[in-house]
Amino acid sequence: MKLAKRVTVIEPSATLALMAKAKALKNEGKKVLEFQVGEPDFDTPDHVKQEGIKAIEENFTHYTPNAGTLEIKKAVIEKLKRDNNLTYELNEVMVSNGGKHCLFNATMALVDTGDEVIIPAPYWVTYPECVKIADGVPVFIETTSENDFKITPEQLEKAITDKTKVLILCSPSNPTGSVYTKEELEALAEVVVKHQIIVFADEMYEKLVYDDLEFVSFASLGEEVKKLTLTFNGVSKAYAMTGWRIGYVAGDKEIIKAMDSLQSHATSCPNSIAQKASVAALLGSQEPLEEMRKEFDERRKLMVGALNDIPGISCRIPKGAFYAFPDISGFIGKTYKGEKINSDSDFARLLLENYYVVAVPGSSFGAPGFLRFSYATSREIIQEGMELLKKFVSEIE
Ligand SMILES: Cc1ncc(COP(=O)(O)O)c(C=O)c1O
Numbered sequence: 001m002k003l004a005k006r007v008t009v010i011e012p013s014a015t016l017a018l019m020a021k022a023k024a025l026k027n028e029g030k031k032v033l034e035f036q037v038g039e040p041d042f043d044t045p046d047h048v049k050q051e052g053i054k055a056i057e058e059n060f061t062h063y064t065p066n067a068g069t070l071e072i073k074k075a076v077i078e079k080l081k082r083d084n085n086l087t088y089e090l091n092e093v094m095v096s097n098g099g100k101h102c103l104f105n106a107t108m109a110l111v112d113t114g115d116e117v118i119i120p121a122p123y124w125v126t127y128p129e130c131v132k133i134a135d136g137v138p139v140f141i142e143t144t145s146e147n148d149f150k151i152t153p154e155q156l157e158k159a160i161t162d163k164t165k166v167l168i169l170c171s172p173s174n175p176t177g178s179v180y181t182k183e184e185l186e187a188l189a190e191v192v193v194k195h196q197i198i199v200f201a202d203e204m205y206e207k208l209v210y211d212d213l214e215f216v217s218f219a220s221l222g223e224e225v226k227k228l229t230l231t232f233n234g235v236s237k238a239y240a241m242t243g244w245r246i247g248y249v250a251g252d253k254e255i256i257k258a259m260d261s262l263q264s265h266a267t268s269c270p271n272s273i274a275q276k277a278s279v280a281a282l283l284g285s286q287e288p289l290e291e292m293r294k295e296f297d298e299r300r301k302l303m304v305g306a307l308n309d310i311p312g313i314s315c316r317i318p319k320g321a322f323y324a325f326p327d328i329s330g331f332i333g334k335t336y337k338g339e340k341i342n343s344d345s346d347f348a349r350l351l352l353e354n355y356y357v358v359a360v361p362g363s364s365f366g367a368p369g370f371l372r373f374s375y376a377t378s379r380e381i382i383q384e385g386m387e388l389l390k391k392f393v394s395e396i397e
Contacts, residue, residue: 006132006133006135007133009132009133010129010132010133011129018036018345018348018349018352018358018360018361019036019358021349021352021353022034022036022352022356022358025352025356030356031356032352032356032357032358033356033357033358033377033381033384033385033388034358034377034381035357035358035359035360035372035373035374035375035377035385036358036359036360036372036374037374037376037377038174038374038376039236039237039240039242039376040237040240040242040292040296040322040376041376041377041378042240042288042292042295043240044239044240044241044244044277045239045240045281045284045285045288045289047280047284047285048239048241048277048278048280048281048284049277050280051276051277051279051280052244052273052274052276052277054276055272055273055276055277056273060272060273060276061272061273062272063268063269063272064269064270064272064275065269066260066263066264066268066269067093067094067095067256067259067260067263067269068093068094068095068096068248068269068270068275069095069272069275070090071275071276071279072095072246072248072275072278072279072282073090073093073094073095074090075278075279075282075283076088076093076095076248076250076282077089077090077093077250078282078283079282079283080093080217080231080250083206083217084217084219084220084231085217085220086217086219086220086226086231086250088250089253091253091256091257092250092251092252092253092256093248093249093250093256094248094249094250094256094259094260094263095246095247095248095270095275095278096246096247096248096249096259096263096267096270097245097246097247097267097270097271098234098236098245098246098247099202099204099232099233099234099236099247099248100126100247101245101247101263101267102232102234102247102248102249102259103126103127103130103200103202103232104130104133105249105259105262105263105266106200106230106232106249106255106259107130107131107133107134107136107166108133108134108259108262109255109258109259109262110165110166110198110255110258111131111134111135111136111165111166112134112135112136112165113135113136114135114136114137114163115134115136115137115163115164115165115166116136116137116138116139116161116163116164116165117131117136117137117138117139117164117165117166117167117168118139118140118141118156118159118160118164118166118167118168118197119131119138119139119140119141119168119366120140120141120143120149120150120151120168120169120170121140121141121142121143121365121366121367122143122149122173122175122176122325122362122365122366122367122370123140123168123170123365123366124170124173124174124175124202124365125364125365127168127170128140128366136165137163139159139161139164140366141155141156141159143155145314145316145325145327145370148176148178148316149173149176149178149325149367150178150180150184151188152187153187153188153190153191156188156191156192157191160191160195160197164195164197165197165198166197166198166199166200167188167192167197167198167199167200168199168200168202169185169188169199169200169201169202169218170202170204171185171201171202171203171218171320172205172206172208172209172215172318172319172320172321173205173320173321174204174205174321174323175323175325175360175362175365175367175372176318176323176325176367177300177318177319177320177321177322177323177324177325178318178319178320179209179213179215179319179320180216181213181214181216182214182216182221185216185218185221186221189218189221189222189225192225192228193224193225193228196228197228198228198229198230199218199225199228199229199230200230200232201217201218201219201229201230201231201232202232203215203217203218203231203232203233204232204233204234204236204237204247205237205320205321205322206233206238207237207238207289207293208237208238208293208296208320208321208322209319209320210293210296210297210300210319210320211317211319213319213320215320217231218231219231219250219251227252229251230249230250230251230252230255231249231250231251232247232248232249233247233248233249234246234247234248235247235278235281235282237321237322238281238289239278239281239288239289240292241274241277241278241281244271244274244277244278245270245271245274246270246271246274246275246277246278296322296375296376298379299322299375299377299379299382300317300318300322300324300375302375302379302382302383303324303373303375303382303386304317304318304324306382306383306386306387306390307324307326307373307386307389309386309390310386310389310390310393311393311394312328312330312331312393312396313326313327313328313330313389313393314326314327315327322374322375322376323372323373323374323375324372324373324375325362325367325370325371325372325373326370326371326373327369327370328344328347328369328370328371329344329368329369329370331347331393331396332344332346332347332369334396334397335396335397336350336354336392336395336396336397337354337395341396343361343363343368344361344362344363344368344369344370344371345361345363347361347371348360348361348371350392351389351392354392355388355389355391355392356388357385357388357389357392359371359372359373360372373385
């Protein structure tokens with residue numbers, strides 16, 4: 001069987017083998033502590049669920065317009081105005097089956113063979129693969145923990161060529177939890193405007209920022225910036241609605257029209273019931289969201305404190321999302337029970353095999369020498385997991 005080239009260029013997720021191993025251990029009855037999770041462990045708020053139930057009972061169970069109902073588009077417009085001070089028209093927003101689907105549509109609509117897409121590393125695993133599917137070329141900008149994993153305008157300037165089409169900016173970031181300040185974004189925006197490149201501003205974790213940090217939407221930096229920006233967001237992370245699959249994007253109407261056309265042939269519309277529930281999430285009480293954020297904040301402090309208590313591990317304080325991204329590079333080249341640890345993947349595998357603790361190797365995100373621990377899990381599990389990690393590390397020679 002000869003598969004299409006576009007699927008052969010996609011790298012299988014490096015974490016798949018790890019997940020399979022974790023699953024096998026669970027099936028054996030082992031207590032596996034899972035820190036690989038990329039979704040809130042809270043329930044979808046009740047008033048949101050009720051809207052979903054109502055939608056079914058009222059037979060709102062048919063196709064909707066491709067780019068989403070008028071009602072949800074209006075809700076997205078209202079949300080962007082309310083939270084981000086952004087003004088969009090109906091033909092400048094679109095709703096898809098999750099933020100990932102929005103990103104996929106946008107990449108397909110904009111990236112041609114050989115077009116370069118700048119991706120700061122560490123990155124969310126989907127970005128480079130999505131670009132490769134479109135036959136584009138991912139161009140990485142390396143960042144360091146000393147710089148809080150953020151790119152500088154100088155780095156951006158250097159990475160831009162005459163083939164550059166898009167810059168992907170993820171703030172708050174998965175996997176690092178970094179959040180760009182307004183000043184940092186402004187400095188990047190200057191470069192973006194000068195070179196007229198398009199920015200995919202992935203703001204999926206917007207609602208999860210800590211320490212009174214102000215979240216700033218990239219498109220809000222001015223009319224010129226807004227014209228060049230596609231803002232991606234969704235209900236998954238903010239409202240614990242990962243399974244409902246609703247994401248949205250706002251930006252230039254010509255791009256939105258192309259994305260709408262693509263979507264119409266790929267998936268038709270987003271799920272009708274989920275659209276109804278998402279309107280309730282976007283426009284209803286935002287209180288549950290603040291409760292979740294506060295709990296994430298407590299867990300963040302607990303986890304980062306525990307990580308920094310472990311000799312040989314250092315973890316900067318993430319300002320957003322729900323991931324800690326500790327540096328474990330000091331253990332590479334050392335030995336665990338006679339086995340050499342050659343990489344972060346070896347570290348993660350040995351930790352899983354010996355203590356049933358799952359973390360994702362940084363190399364999956366383009367950051368070898370790090371691990372990603374999600375704190376979208378209970379405080380008890382965090383405490384237990386960090387103790388086991390400490391024990392594991394104490395046995396490394
Ligand atoms: C950075 C980032 N962007 C976008 C998404 C997409 O989320 P969804 O497709 O559930 O809306 C995710 C999910 O993990 C993410 O981590």
